[in-house]
Amino acid sequence: MKRTDDRAAALLRHSDEETAARLAALAIPPGSPERARLLDRAERKIMMHDDSHFEDEVRGTAVTVKHTHFRHIAAAAACLLVIGGTAAGALWLRSKSPDSLTPATDVEVPVSIEETPIVALPDQAAAYALYQSFPDSIGRMSLHLHTTMQTEEDDLTLALDIPADRGSFVYTEDISGMRYTCTCYVEGDVYTHLCDSPLSECTVIHRTDAAGTLVRETLLGYLPVQIYSDMLDDLTRWHVTDQTVYEGREVWVLEGTIEDDAVYDWTAYLDKETGFLPYILSKDADGAVEYTCAADGVQYGEEAAAPDVFTEAQRTALEADPAWTFREVWEDEDGVVTAEGDADTNETCDATALETIIARYGSVPSRWYGYGMNSKGEIYGSCGGYPFDDEHYDLLCDLIAFGGDKAEQTYIRKDELFAVAKTDLLRGNICDRAGADWRVEQERDEVVVYELGTMHLYNKEGEEVGTFEACATLTPEQAAMNDTQSAP
Amino acid sequence: MTMNEQDVRAAWARDPREGHQALFDAYFHYVFAIAHRILTGIGTQEDMEECVADTMADVMQHFGDIREGSLKAYIGTVARHHALNTARALGRHPTVSLDEEERPEPIDPDRPDAIAEDAAQRRILIEQIQALGEPDSAILLQKYWLGRDSREIAASLGLTPANVRKRCERAVKRLRKALADADIW
Numbered sequence: 001m002k003r004t005d006d007r008a009a010a011l012l013r014h015s016d017e018e019t020a021a022r023l024a025a026l027a028i029p030p031g032s033p034e035r036a037r038l039l040d041r042a043e044r045k046i047m048m049h050d051d052s053h054f055e056d057e058v059r060g061t062a063v064t065v066k067h068t069h070f071r072h073i074a075a076a077a078a079c080l081l082v083i084g085g086t087a088a089g090a091l092w093l094r095s096k097s098p099d100s101l102t103p104a105t106d107v108e109v110p111v112s113i114e115e116t117p118i119v120a121l122p123d124q125a126a127a128y129a130l131y132q133s134f135p136d137s138i139g140r141m142s143l144h145l146h147t148t149m150q151t152e153e154d155d156l157t158l159a160l161d162i163p164a165d166r167g168s169f170v171y172t173e174d175i176s177g178m179r180y181t182c183t184c185y186v187e188g189d190v191y192t193h194l195c196d197s198p199l200s201e202c203t204v205i206h207r208t209d210a211a212g213t214l215v216r217e218t219l220l221g222y223l224p225v226q227i228y229s230d231m232l233d234d235l236t237r238w239h240v241t242d243q244t245v246y247e248g249r250e251v252w253v254l255e256g257t258i259e260d261d262a263v264y265d266w267t268a269y270l271d272k273e274t275g276f277l278p279y280i281l282s283k284d285a286d287g288a289v290e291y292t293c294a295a296d297g298v299q300y301g302e303e304a305a306a307p308d309v310f311t312e313a314q315r316t317a318l319e320a321d322p323a324w325t326f327r328e329v330w331e332d333e334d335g336v337v338t339a340e341g342d343a344d345t346n347e348t349c350d351a352t353a354l355e356t357i358i359a360r361y362g363s364v365p366s367r368w369y370g371y372g373m374n375s376k377g378e379i380y381g382s383c384g385g386y387p388f389d390d391e392h393y394d395l396l397c398d399l400i401a402f403g404g405d406k407a408e409q410t411y412i413r414k415d416e417l418f419a420v421a422k423t424d425l426l427r428g429n430i431c432d433r434a435g436a437d438w439r440v441e442q443e444r445d446e447v448v449v450y451e452l453g454t455m456h457l458y459n460k461e462g463e464e465v466g467t468f469e470a471c472a473t474l475t476p477e478q479a480a481m482n483d484t485q486s487a488p
Numbered sequence: 489m490t491m492n493e494q495d496v497r498a499a500w501a502r503d504p505r506e507g508h509q510a511l512f513d514a515y516f517h518y519v520f521a522i523a524h525r526i527l528t529g530i531g532t533q534e535d536m537e538e539c540v541a542d543t544m545a546d547v548m549q550h551f552g553d554i555r556e557g558s559l560k561a562y563i564g565t566v567a568r569h570h571a572l573n574t575a576r577a578l579g580r581h582p583t584v585s586l587d588e589e590e591r592p593e594p595i596d597p598d599r600p601d602a603i604a605e606d607a608a609q610r611r612i613l614i615e616q617i618q619a620l621g622e623p624d625s626a627i628l629l630q631k632y633w634l635g636r637d638s639r640e641i642a643a644s645l646g647l648t649p650a651n652v653r654k655r656c657e658r659a660v661k662r663l664r665k666a667l668a669d670a671d672i673w
Contacts (some may be wrong), residue, residue, distance in 0.1 A: 008663075011610045013528075020521035022614065026521065027629035029622055030513055035643035038541055039512045045545035231648065233639070237659040258648060 121240045127252055131232055133275040200476035231258040231266060244269070246278055247296050258282065264290050271298075372460065374399075380411055382458045388427035393418065399458055402430075410465060411456045420452045425482040426472040448479040490514075493559040500551060508548055515560065519543050524634070526571035531578055533640065537644045539574050543567040616666045624659035627652055 015023060028034050074092035122130070232238060238256025245251070251269035258264050266282035278295040373379050388396070399411035412430075421427040431439070436449045452470040459465050474482055491514035500507025517656070523539040531539075543566050554562050617625045623645050630641045638649040638656070645652070 009632040011606060011613055012629070014606070015610065015633075017525060019610065019614070020525055021518045023629055023633055024520040024524065025517035026614075026618060026625050027634060028516070028644060029626055032626070032644060033646040035512060035516060038537060039508060039517070040543070041537070041541040042544035042548060043508060045541060046548055140587055231650075233649070259646075265574075370592055 014474075016294075112398045121243065122252065124235060124240060127240050127254065127270060128232060128235060130252075130272070130275040131270055131277070139175055195375070231256065234258075238266075243272075247298060249273070249278070249298070251278065266291075373462045378462055380462075387424055388421075389424040399460060399462060402457070409460065411460060411462075412455055413458060413462075416455060420455055420470060421472060423482050425474060425478055425485065426450055426452065429472045429474055429478070431471055431473060432468040433471055436473050439473045446475060447473050448476060449473055451483075493557070496558070496559065507551070511547065511551075512544065515547075515563050516540070516544075518560065519563060521653045522564060523565040523571050526568065526575060530575050533634075533636070534537070535574050535578070542570045546570075585601075612670055613667070616663055616670065619666070620659050620662060623647065624655055627656050628659050628663065631656060 012023060027034060037163075058225065067416060232254070235260065238254055240252050240256045242253035243250065244253055246269045250272045252272060254268045254270055256266055258266055262284055264282040264284055265281060268277050269279040270277055276295075276298070278298055280291065280293045281289065282291045284290050372381065378398035381397045381401060393414070396414050398414055400414055400417065401409055402412040417427055430452070439447050440449060450472040452472060454467050455470040456464050457466040491510055493514070496507060496510045496514050499510035520536070523536045523543075527536050527539065543563065545562055546566050547559075563565050617628055619625075620628065626645055627641055630636045630644060636644070638652045641647070641656075642649040642652045647655075
């Protein structure tokens with residue numbers, strides 16, 4: 001893939017002038033800030049070149065004023081008048097003022113002055129320098145990280161929970177002049193809970209020395225806390241507002257805004273000692289959580305969990321897993337050769353992780369099928385694309401989104417679903433009578449309808465709001481498989 | 489909509505400020521391409537921007553004197569003049585041919601069809617990049633053609649560096665798949 005990228009870059013680089021103009025039009029499109037900036041710069045140059053005769057926006061041409069001796073004399077006289085007037089005014093005020101205070105003057109002192117804590121906030125430049133010092137200052141650290149992210153797709157929310165005991169770590173070191181960047185080790189256990197389709201990202205990083213020899217390879221994820229911290233790079237959009245203690249460590253509180261597809265307000269904590277950002281929370285204008293990332297159990301130095309390496313045995317085992325395909329290798333800006341693999345089929349939803357996240361942040365910020373916990377402690381939300389089989393029973397929400405719309409989502413109970421539909425094929429293809437009729441009309445002989453009986457609909461609080469005639473529609477092949485599964 | 493000289497002159501007649509904008513819309517990419525071809529490997533991004541801004545400022549100042557029908561030629565001449573001056577000031581010699589002819593590419597004696605093949609591949613590559621849509625096409629071109637990093641791209645397009653990285657990663661995947669489907673690589 002690296003060769004492919006080089007080839008593409010070379011083809012673009014050797015474009016003729018006409019093609020280059022076409023590339024420029026695409027690369028810096030109309031309406032982009034860069035075009036606006038350059039137009040502004042060109043217009044300023046015109047003004048600088050012709051400052052005695054420039055076009056005024058409203059009134060047309062303005063001509064510079066020609067100075068004469070008379071004007072110089074008049075200006076000097078005006079200055080003398082101002083100076084003289086100021087001096088006279090000062091003398092008059094002094095004559096009217098009360099006696100000045102002397103050490104002997106009695107001054108009424110308040111009975112008690114409450115001592116207020118003085119918060120000596122660092123200036124922004126110092127805070128920014130501290131943030132930039134990470135991870136040079138730490139040597140090694142381990143942490144438990146969890147994050148939720150509203151993705152660009154409306155109905156997709158990503159939640160990660162990366163436990164420290166799986167070997168999460170960040171460290172930095174130099175090998176042949178190549179500095180390791182901050183990275184979080186996740187050993188493949190990236191838990192995702194999604195509304196739409198399974199997604200997991202994991203990265204194998206091959207580090208090479210200057211001679212191109214592979215010196216270490218590690219299965220790594222990324223550390224979202226720092227990945228998303230570049231919002232600090234725009235110094236005009238944040239401030240140090242407070243200090244507090246987070247997870248036993250002293251941190252500065254940073255607050256600001258970031259403009260992405262929309263404007264978000266964010267709060268972040270900056271570790272006073274290391275420059276690490278253990279906590280980021282951003283919300284949109286409506287107060288909906290857009291992104292959270294929090295690390296707890298952070299340990300530094302020798303106390304940190306020992307950095308593990310991805311052993312050959314682990315790598316072989318993972319590559320043998322058919323769910324993993326390593327299909328991307330490229331070299332990034334820093335010269336780090338990276339291979340990426342996707343696990344498309346074997347995600348698990350860790351219910352405990354989800355509960356932790358919900359407990360901390362409230363509902364997980366999905367615009368359509370948000371996960372949450374109701375007052376009875378039941379988790380509601382999408383099935384997340386997980387199979388409705390016994391193996392995944394504990395990972396499914398108690399109340400699974402079914403029917404309703406964005407305004408009023410309705411749910412079915414997991415236990416009722418498993419009681420009514422005996423096989424995972426029936427559970428995964430459940431619908432109401434209207435849905436079954438529609439599919440029959442569309443596919444005629446290509447569908448087999450199973451009538452499952454009456455099921456109940458609930459709101460997210462688990463209160464019954466209606467019933468429906470549950471059906472399942474299967475293809476003839478699925479029906480044959482289902483009959484085999486359900487046979488005693 | 490693609491603007492031409494007539495559109496620019498019409499806009500200028502209505503209001504010079506509107507004319508400035510129209511001039512940029514119509515010829516920015518042309519000027520940028522000239523600056524980029526001459527200054528690549530010689531100057532910085534700042535040098536190229538200065539060259540573009542100088543060229544546009546010159547054209548704006550002398551717009552009334554430019555003979556009708558020769559605006560593009562005038563702009564091209566001014567842009568080359570500024571780019572070459574910049575190159576000289578930097579003490580470097582441009583490696584690009586100074587006339588408008590395409591730079592001859594080295595011919596591999598074993599593959600005389602290489603130029604035609606490159607041109608075809610380049611055309612398909614650009615079409616596939618364009619098909620990614622904005623801002624992904626802009627991100628990829630800035631990265632691979634202009635050699636900019638995420639922060640520079642973000643500043644150019646009004647995105648965050650993180651967003652650029654994420655979009656770039658996804659766009660590269662989509663492009664690779666599209667090129668593989670088109671049987672290019």
